[in-house]
Amino acid sequence: MKILLKRIEKKDYRGTLEEYLQEGGYEALRKTLEMEPSGVIAEVKRSGLVGRGGAGFPTGLKWELTAKVPDSPKYVVCNADEGEPGTFKDRIIMERDPHLLLEGMMICGYAIGARQGYIYVRGEYTESYRRLEAAIQEARERHLLGEKIQGTDFSFDIYLYKGAGAYVCGEETALLDSLEGKRGEARLRPPYPATSGFRGKPTVVNNVETLSCIPAIILNGGEWYSKIGSEGSPGTKLYCLSGDVRNPGVYELPTDVTLEELVSEYGRGVEGGAKAALTGGISGGLLTPEQFKVTLDYKSMLKAGTGLGSGAIIMLNQRRCMVDVALRCLEFFEHESCGKCAPCREGTKRARELLQKIRRGNGDSASLELLLELQRVMYDTCICGLGQSALNVTKACIERFKGEFEEHLRGRCVVGVCGHD
């Protein structure tokens, strides 16, 4: 079943307004404009849709909370700062079916009573930016955006904002600060964006994929959507498969698909035999082959001790050294830490130093316990998700591949990756 990639996977579909309209585009907006805003929210709540950016918060509830705040103006902000390593699904939507996202934003704007929407596109996504820019222009010309849209009382416009190379801006409050022209540093919460977001006003911040699910939910009803995939987090999901898999790519599948099906049927298996799967990019954790029967929904993944996050799955084969993998992941977080809170700023640095020593074969036996302790402290005390999850992979690697770490402490890398540079 395809909901998000339905049009994209059609031959020769390029995502212009004409093509989108021919394929039933903006029918959901038309339907929305005949509904009460509260009815739109009720439908989204009924669908059971949870946010696709990583946190998995119920979308309908987020909209309702924002709509109920007695303050205006309200804003819709689309998080298109896709930066989690291994994630490349939002880019596909923006480049190849931009109107799907715009329609989802307009419906959100109508539901919560907003007149303005912003799309924060990461600076590296130049093609996404260009395609969205053209799509917004088309929509304005056709009076799908602007004052009194299609002769109704609903006025709404969408603006693009270009990020500048900071992973942390994918965190919603850092994104809002960046959107206001500041350094992209996470804010302490509460208050949450629903009450105090962009410019201190009630704001819905939703991921590209989340907003793109909305038109189909409005057209077919929330109940229809709630019956697809896993019960706890229904619908289809865009899974990004990369790493040592034969056939990497974005696959849209119902959330009750198992990791094994995704990897063997769609990814055509792992070259060199699977050793582990990093889930949720490099922020979630990992699964080992005996766990590959897990279904790829938010709840099942948490139960399995990892996270689904953005839906990125990076496969590792038998030739990969888990100390090396943990270090590479940590280098990323050290580089991307915004520096605002000490546990993250210092923690990522110290953890990297410890791992580097272990990798070089001169770590000491206390360092593994130290890393695990650091993980607990950072999980508890960092301001935002970046720091809280920075050591998730390290922790999982130590716990699940302890033997490899201990070999390194004895100066030996069993797979022969480390120790020579």
Added chain:
Amino acid sequence: MGRQALLPCLHLIQEKLGCVTPEAATLVAKKLGLSRGEVFSVASFYGMFSREREGKFVIRVCVSLPCYLKGAREILQYLQGELGVKPGQTTPDGLFTLKETSCLGFCDGAPAVMVNDKTYGRVTVDKMKEILQQCREKA
């Protein structure tokens, strides 16, 4: 509203001048009612703005895990040898700046390299040679 224009202004300056110069920062600060310190504070936070003039072609090699697994390091080593610069440096002729970058979102085409605003996937050393050649011809 003024402050929200800061990032777009910095993007424009970076594109036109190849870096955020003190003169440009002063001008922007004045126009937006900010201090020069605030402008540099913001500019220095983001990886896409630089204090030193970048080359005509900015080469960003993705070093995040999916690309690392697929040989990003070999590409980076090749470029360091070929251009004679380390990541973060610009060739003396001002043609190339070499940078390491975080995930470019092209993981199904790893390893990925971005040259100015174009991203290339499944880059090999041979393909990188070709890309450099094309840049030199355009220069």
